[in-house]
Amino acid sequence: MLYRRRFLQTLSSLPFVGGLLPRPANAAPAALTRDYFKDLGVQPIINAAGNYTMYTSSLMWPESVRAMEATSKHYVRLTELSEAVGARIARMLGCEDALVTSGAAGALTLGTAACITGTNPDRILRIPDLTGMKNEVIIQKAHRFPYDHSVRNCGVRLVEVETREELVRAISEKTALMLFLNKSDGRGQVKIEEFVRIGKQHSVPTFNDAAADIPPMENLTRYLRMGFDLVTFSGGKGLRGPQSAGLLLGRKDLIAAARLNTLPHSDTLGRGLKVNKEEMVGMLVALEMYLAHDHKADWKRWEASIERIQRAVTSLPGVRAEPFVHVIANATPHLRVEWDQDRVRITPGEVARALSEGQPLIELVARGSRLEIAALTLEPGEDVIVARRLREVLAQAI
Numbered sequence: 139m140l141y142r143r144r145f146l147q148t149l150s151s152l153p154f155v156g157g158l159l160p161r162p163a164n165a166a167p168a169a170l171t172r173d174y175f176k177d178l179g180v181q182p183i184i185n186a187a188g189n190y191t192m193y194t195s196s197l198m199w200p201e202s203v204r205a206m207e208a209t210s211k212h213y214v215r216l217t218e219l220s221e222a223v224g225a226r227i228a229r230m231l232g233c234e235d236a237l238v239t240s241g242a243a244g245a246l247t248l249g250t251a252a253c254i255t256g257t258n259p260d261r262i263l264r265i266p267d268l269t270g271m272k273n274e275v276i277i278q279k280a281h282r283f284p285y286d287h288s289v290r291n292c293g294v295r296l297v298e299v300e301t302r303e304e305l306v307r308a309i310s311e312k313t314a315l316m317l318f319l320n321k322s323d324g325r326g327q328v329k330i331e332e333f334v335r336i337g338k339q340h341s342v343p344t345f346n347d348a349a350a351d352i353p354p355m356e357n358l359t360r361y362l363r364m365g366f367d368l369v370t371f372s373g374g375k376g377l378r379g380p381q382s383a384g385l386l387l388g389r390k391d392l393i394a395a396a397r398l399n400t401l402p403h404s405d406t407l408g409r410g411l412k413v414n415k416e417e418m419v420g421m422l423v424a425l426e427m428y429l430a431h432d433h434k435a436d437w438k439r440w441e442a443s444i445e446r447i448q449r450a451v452t453s454l455p456g457v458r459a460e461p462f463v464h465v466i467a468n469a470t471p472h473l474r475v476e477w478d479q480d481r482v483r484i485t486p487g488e489v490a491r492a493l494s495e496g497q498p499l500i501e502l503v504a505r506g507s508r509l510e511i512a513a514l515t516l517e518p519g520e521d522v523i524v525a526r527r528l529r530e531v532l533a534q535a536i
Contacts (some may be wrong), residue, residue: 181499182499183494183498183499183500183501184498184499184500184501184516184517184520184523184524185501185512185515185516186500186501186502186511186512186515186516186520186524187501187502187503187510187511187512187515188468188470188472188503188512188514188515189350189374189375189376189468189512189514189515191374191381193501193515194381195372195374195375195381196374196375196376196377196378196381196514196515197378197515197517198374198378198379198380198381198420198424199378199379199423199424199427199428201423201424201427202378202379202380202420202421202423202424202427203420205416205419205420205422205423206380206416206417206419206420207416208419209415209416209419209420210415210416214415216401216402216414216415217397217402219415219418219419220237220238220397220413220418221397223236223238223418223419223421223422224236224237224238224393224397226422227385227387227422227425228387230425230426230429231358231359231362231387232359232362233359233362233387233388234388234389234390234393235387235388235389235390235393235394236385236386236387236393237385237386237393237396237397238373238383238384238385238413238417238418238421238422239370239383239384239385239386239396239400239411239413240382240383240384240411240412240413241372241373241374241381241382241383241384242285242347242349242370242371242372242373242384242385243285243288243349243384244288244384244400244408244411244413245370245384245385245386245396246285246286246288246289246345246347246370247288247289247291247292247407247408247411248386248396248397248399248400248408248411249315249345249368249370249386249388249392249396250275250288250289250291250292250294250314250315250317250345251265251292251395251396251399251407251408252368252392252393252394252395252396252399253272253314253315253343253345253368253392253395254268254271254272254273254292254294254314255271255395255398255399256391256395257391257394257395257398259398262398262399262403262406262407263405263406265292265293265399265407266291266292266293266407267293268292268293268294271314272311272312272313272314273293273294273295273312273314274294274295274296274297274308274310274312274313274314275289275294275295275296275297275313275314275315275316275317276296276297276299276305276308276309276313276315276316276317276342277296277297277298277299277316277317277318277319278298278299278300278305278318278322278326278327278328279298279299279300279326280300280322280325280326280327281317281318281319281322281325281326282296282298283319283322283347285347285349286317286319289317291407292407294314296317297313299328300326300327301327301328302327302328302332302336305328305333305336306336306340309336309340309342313340313342314343315342315343315344315345315367315368316333316336316337316342316343316344316345317345317347318330318333318344318345318346318347318366319347320346320347320348320351320361320466320467321348321350321351321466321467323466324465324466330346330361330364331364334364334365334366335365337365337367338365343367343368343389343392344365344366344367344368345366345367345368345369345370346361346366346368346369346370347370348361348369348370348371349370349371349372349375349384349467350372350375350376350467350468351371351376351466351467351469352371352372352375352376352377352428353376353433353469353470354433354469355428355429355433357371358371358429362387362388366388367388367389367392368386368387368388368389368392369386369387369388370384370385370386370387371384371385371387372384373385373421373424375468376428376470376514377421377424377425377428378424378427378428379417379420379421379423379424379425380416380417380420380421380424382413382417383413383417383418383420383421384421385421385425396408400412400413401413436514437470437471439513440470440471440513440514441461441471441513442521443471443513443516443521444461444471444472444473444511444513444521445461446521446522446525447459447473447511447521447524447525447528448460448461448473449525450525450526450528450529451475451525451528451529451532453529454477454482454529454532454533454536455481455536456477456478456480456481456482456536457475457476457477457482457532458475458476458477459473459474459475459476460473460474461473461474462474468512470512470513470514471512471513471514472510472511472512472513473510473511473513474508474509474510475508475509475510475511475528476507476508476509477532481536482532482535482536483535483536484531484532484534484535485504486504486505486506486507486508486509487504489504489509489528489531489532490502490503490504490509492531493527493528493531496527496531498523498527500523500524500527500528502524509528511524511528
């Protein structure tokens with residue numbers, strides 16, 4: 139009981155129930171005693187590419203970091219904490235239940251497993267041997283993507299369709315679920331509302347992978363209100379939670395089944411997809427911070443950064459740059475930079491390599507005949523550095 143009281147006292151200090159580890163006004167900040175990256179020979183980068191996993195996605199909210207530190211000091215029953223965090227998230231978002239997962243990729247595996255096994259313990263033990271179970275997942279051909287490997291981990295066969303008629307014909311007693319890649323809505327013939335409607339008509343669970351589709355904030359509830367049975371978001375991208383965490387949201391029975399397919403249950407497909415207590419609470423605090431944040435101020439700051447870089451590079455002859463926002467995934471202000479290669483004799487790939495190998499190290503995206511720069515992962519002042527270095531590299535090629 140003593141440990142339980144200590145743990146509850148710790149939780150009571152977290153932001154979602156009123157303030158995290160307040161520091162006296164006259165207290166000095168903790169001194170940085172060790173430069174871990176320097177010690178390891180790893181140089182930090184300026185991330186002008188966006189919140190990609192290869193660049194460690196987003197920087198966590200300081201409140202999440204402090205919450206993770208606070209919860210690291212106590213033991214807890216992991217299932218109890220997972221259920222409590224899930225219930226709190228569900229109340230915040232107005233959904234039936236939620237599970238903090240090992241990223242959106244982990245959510246894809248656990249959500250698929252849940253649709254196959256339900257809470258049947260024998261099926262949970264046998265998966266991915268699907269003998270006697272539903273073993274097909276329907277997906278539009280235009281929605282195939284590298285991360286659907288996380289679905290195939292469950293032993294299912296992906297059934298590709300293109301038209302509405304093909305989708306309806308593909309539904310059978312073998313169908314475990316229908317998978318939708320949110321950012322591919324514009325490419326598939328069966329649009330999002332109709333996809334959900336067909337799933338409801340045939341009593342087949344629908345699962346929407348919206349991993350990188352925050353912001354806008356409204357997407358956190360939009361797809362569940364639309365009728366999807368399961369939705370996943372990355373925790374470490376727009377939400378700025380732990381990079382190795384994600385959210386699986388949806389039907390209470392499916393979330394319960396997903397939880398049974400992972401830690402702390404040993405003989406399960408998702409045993410290796412574990413999420414520790416620190417990440418669960420860190421993800422919860424990140425969601426709270428995100429919901430309360432001034433997103434309009436962020437947007438203005440991002441636009442200002444893009445404008446600074448645009449002015450710097452377009453002052454060079456033959457260089458063009460225009461702001462844009464991705465339609466769905468990573469829908470934040472970006473800059474597209476192109477140039478006449480007869481006048482500026484360097485390719486986008488060569489520019490990207492020069493920046494990634496120069497000082498400071500800068501990462502951005504070379505895509506075909508252009509460069510793409512994201513503002514949301516730039517720290518204050520880094521836009522000026524990116525503008526200067528990009529202009530220098532281009533100017534040297536004139």
